[in-house]
Amino acid sequence: EKRTKLFFRFQESLDSLNQGTGIGLSLCKSLVTLMDGEIKLDDSFESGIEGCPGTRFAISLNCAPLQLDHIDLDNIEAGVNGVSNGSIDGQSGITTAPSTLSLVARNETFSEKSRAEVAELPENLSVLIVDDDMVVRKLLRRSIKRIAPEWSVQEAANGETALSISDHQNFDLIFLDQYMASIEKQLLGTETAFALRAKGVSSIICGLSANNLEKAFIESGANAFMLKPFPCQKEALVKEIARVLQKKNAEESIEEVRESQ
Numbered sequence: 001e002k003r004t005k006l007f008f009r010f011q012e013s014l015d016s017l018n019q020g021t022g023i024g025l026s027l028c029k030s031l032v033t034l035m036d037g038e039i040k041l042d043d044s045f046e047s048g049i050e051g052c053p054g055t056r057f058a059i060s061l062n063c064a065p066l067q068l069d070h071i072d073l074d075n076i077e078a079g080v081n082g083v084s085n086g087s088i089d090g091q092s093g094i095t096t097a098p099s100t101l102s103l104v105a106r107n108e109t110f111s112e113k114s115r116a117e118v119a120e121l122p123e124n125l126s127v128l129i130v131d132d133d134m135v136v137r138k139l140l141r142r143s144i145k146r147i148a149p150e151w152s153v154q155e156a157a158n159g160e161t162a163l164s165i166s167d168h169q170n171f172d173l174i175f176l177d178q179y180m181a182s183i184e185k186q187l188l189g190t191e192t193a194f195a196l197r198a199k200g201v202s203s204i205i206c207g208l209s210a211n212n213l214e215k216a217f218i219e220s221g222a223n224a225f226m227l228k229p230f231p232c233q234k235e236a237l238v239k240e241i242a243r244v245l246q247k248k249n250a251e252e253s254i255e256e257v258r259e260s261q
Contacts, residue, residue, distance in 0.1 A: 003041060023210045023228070028057075037061040121242060125172040127153045130162045130192065131208065132180035140175065140230060147238050159192030166196060171203045173245070176222065178209040189213075190220040197221035206244045223247035 007029045032039040038060045047054030127144060131137045137155045144153055154171075156162045158180045174196070178189035187195070190213070193205050197220075207217030207225040214225035224244040231237045 006041060007039075025057075032059055032061070035061055035063060037063075121148055121238065122172075122245070123150055125151045126170065127151055128156060128162060128165065128171045128174045128203075129153065130156045130159060130175060130180075130189070131177035132157050132186070133177075136177070136228075139232070143230070143232055143237055144241070147234055147241070159187030159189065159195070162192055163187075163195055163199070166199065166201050166203075174201075174203045174205045175226075176205060176207050176217075178207065178211070178213055178217075190216050190222075193217060193220040193222045204245060204247060 007025050042056040042058045045056035129137050141153045176189035180186040205222040207222045210228040217225045224247045
């Protein structure tokens with residue numbers, strides 16, 4: 001009966017570990033639909049491994065794939081270095097619609113107010129990103145480094161690793177995803193936040209989730225909360241990071257957690 005719910009947005013957990021499914025399949029369906037395609041569960045798939053039938057999704061697209069292998073994606077994002085007249089680096093036959101390039105350039109252009117906000121961010125901060133999805137970790141790390149290149153950013157795939165790292169390293173800011181799925185049950189983000197505060201970790205903690213779990217994270221000792229997907233535009237991300245850093249002193253969160261134990 002769960003097969004009809006696979007592509008629902010913000011669907012609650014469908015797995016035995018009760019850790020949620022996030023919004024991955026819903027996003028995949030939206031992207032495929034935008035390309036006039038179709039995505040569906042392949043009911044006939046068998047992995048060939050006894051006891052592990054496996055799962056496969058089939059995607060049917062009605063358009064030819066773009067040839068992007070040798071395009072410098074950084075140049076596309078920046079909207080510079082050889083982008084003109086709908087072509088990239090002079091490569092014939094590889095074009096990007098002027099409207100798309102205009103959008104990229106517009107997104108990457110700072111207003112004077114935005115530049116001032118960037119300058120107000122601390123020059124040096126130590127950041128830990130805790131998320132089971134490697135792509136999400138890399139995207140957030142890349143986005144942070146673009147607005148604060150001097151910041152030190154590390155990653156952890158689960159709450160247990162974050163707790164271990166915090167034993168011998170201090171961080172100014174910790175991002176915690178809520179649902180971190182694995183073969184074995186992992187700590188939730190809220191549980192990790194509580195455990196960090198119980199250990200006396202004074203870092204600013206920011207919860208992450210596609211669901212609005214701000215109240216749960218704050219009650220667990222976090223200082224702030226960000227909804228996924230996080231903003232990728234520089235101006236918007238600067239404002240969001242600045243908001244997180246301005247939250248109440250972490251020492252207050254530590255005391256609240258200790259009093260609740």
